[in-house]
Amino acid sequence: xxxxxxxxxxxxxxxxxxxxxxxxxxxxxxxxxxxxxxxxxxxxxxxxxxxxxxxxxxxxxxxxxxxxxxxxxxxxxxxxxxxxxxxxxxxxxxxxxxxxxxxxxxxxxxxxxxxxxxxxxxxxxxxxxxxxxxxxxxxxxxxxxxxxxxxxxxxxxxxxxxxxxxxxxxxxxxxxxxxxxxxxxxxxxxxxxxxxxxxxxxxxxxxxxxxxxxxxxxxxxxxxxxxxxxxxxxxxxxxxxxxxxxxxxxxxxxxxxxxxxxxxxxxxxxxxxxxxxxxxxxxxxxxxxxxxxxxxxxxxxxxxxxxxxxxxxxxxxxxxxxxxxxxxxx
Numbered sequence: 001x002x003x004x005x006x007x008x009x010x011x012x013x014x015x016x017x018x019x020x021x022x023x024x025x026x027x028x029x030x031x032x033x034x035x036x037x038x039x040x041x042x043x044x045x046x047x048x049x050x051x052x053x054x055x056x057x058x059x060x061x062x063x064x065x066x067x068x069x070x071x072x073x074x075x076x077x078x079x080x081x082x083x084x085x086x087x088x089x090x091x092x093x094x095x096x097x098x099x100x101x102x103x104x105x106x107x108x109x110x111x112x113x114x115x116x117x118x119x120x121x122x123x124x125x126x127x128x129x130x131x132x133x134x135x136x137x138x139x140x141x142x143x144x145x146x147x148x149x150x151x152x153x154x155x156x157x158x159x160x161x162x163x164x165x166x167x168x169x170x171x172x173x174x175x176x177x178x179x180x181x182x183x184x185x186x187x188x189x190x191x192x193x194x195x196x197x198x199x200x201x202x203x204x205x206x207x208x209x210x211x212x213x214x215x216x217x218x219x220x221x222x223x224x225x226x227x228x229x230x231x232x233x234x235x236x237x238x239x240x241x242x243x244x245x246x247x248x249x250x251x252x253x254x255x256x257x258x259x260x261x262x263x264x265x266x267x268x269x270x271x272x273x274x275x276x277x278x279x280x281x282x283x284x285x286x287x288x289x290x291x292x293x294x295x296x297x298x299x300x301x302x303x304x305x306x307x308x309x310x311x312x313x314x315x316x317x318x319x320x321x322x323x324x325x326x327x328x329x330x
Contacts, residue, residue: 002045011041022047024055024091036308056092056307060110064099064117072218073247075273075292079116079137082296090300106130112303120182133306135299143316147302151290152318153272157195159323160242160270165203167329169240169268172200173210175225175252176244177217187215192244192272210238217244222251230259237261240268246275246287253281253328269328272321284326295319 008018013034020028021038063080070077087094094114097106103123106113112133119127124142127134132145140148164172174196178187193213200206209232212225222243230237243249249271256263263269263283271278274289298317305311 002042002047004047006045007038007042007047010045011038013038018042026055036310039308056090056111056304058107058109058111059087059092059094059303060106060113061087061094061096062106062113062115062117062119063096064115064119066099072216073245074275074277075245075247075290076116078275078292079296082292083114083116083137083299086293086296086300090304092300092303103127112307114299114303118180118182123182133303135302135306137295137299140316143314145314147299147306147315147317149295149299149302149317149319151272151288151295152320153191154195155318156272156288156321157192157242158199161196161199161203163270163323164240164242164268165205167240167268169238170205171207171210171236171238171240172205173212173229173238173241174244175212175222175229175241175248177221177248178213178215180215189213190244192242196242209233209236217247219247219251219254222248223255224251226252226255230255230261237267239266240270243269243271246271246273246278246285249285249287249328250277250281253283253285257282263328264330268330270323274324278324279326283328286326286329287324288321289324290321291319 004015004019004022008015011018017030018038021030021035022042061083065076084094099117103126108130110131112131113127114135114137116137119141128145134146136146136148138150140150161172174193176190176193179190181188193211197206212229214221214225241252243252249269252269253263256267261267269286271285271287272290274287278285278287302315
């Protein structure tokens with residue numbers, strides 16, 4: 001196992017300097033290049049790798065969601081809490097800014113940011129003007145300038161359709177939310193719906209009548225959309241639905257149960273997120289488990305790469321998800 005002496009010899013600095021740097025002694029005045037060299041060598045030699053955490057100051061956490069949006073979808077609240085927890089573990093000094101604060105409230109001297117939510121072109125331009133270091137979670141609004149970490153929703157959509165087809169379904173529906181474009185205040189097609197349409201068309205199975213979408217990813221939205229589907233289609237209701245997110249799926253289950261439509265014998269349901277409620281609804285929900293801990297950890301690690309190792313190339317990281325099979329499918 002490597003020692004401080006080994007790190008000092010390899011890096012070319014005194015044992016005292018190396019020790020103080022590795023222990024994040026803020027009273028030590030040495031150039032950033034010296035600190036970076038010592039951390040690089042320590043990492044190379046695997047010296048106490050898990051405890052080496054340079055203090056990263058002045059990082060903004062842009063939580064660009066309303067209280068209502070967080071309340072309606074626990075996915076984002078879980079993400080926020082995970083980022084706050086991991087920031088402490090990685091020794092990152094994080095200051096949270098909310099959408100109600102306005103983009104101009106973010107100081108121009110920040111070292112970098114982690115961002116969640118929807119940003120306008122004007123807001124993205126402001127961020128580009130104040131820093132080169134940033135990571136977006138769950139979306140990639142500016143892939144030419146900033147990193148991002150997001151679930152591979154396109155592949156999950158394709159996987160779901162393939163699974164339904166393998167099980168013999170041909171009448172497959174989609175229920176989801178729409179993306180709000182802040183630049184023109186209009187609703188636009190979400191990536192899940194877009195991929196659903198294109199892949200179902202490729203398979204020769206697309207039926208526009210089986211697609212129901214409205215702004216919002218709430219339980220109420222899912223309930224009303226499934227009610228609309230049942231009322232409009234009646235006996236032609238699809239035998240399987242891909243639902244964009246768990247809160248919507250919960251509302252869909254409520255509507256189906258109210259109408260006495262058997263799940264999964266008459267309608268199969270697959271959703272995304274695997275939120276805590278998924279296993280307790282009736283019937284328990286088959287859904288993709290998005291590992292939010294892994295997403296958030298990767299976001300912080302990408303930001304540290306930018307700040308500590310001075311990485312310049314932009315990265316977009318897509319994460320897969322495990323399908324948790326429960327009783328809403330057969």
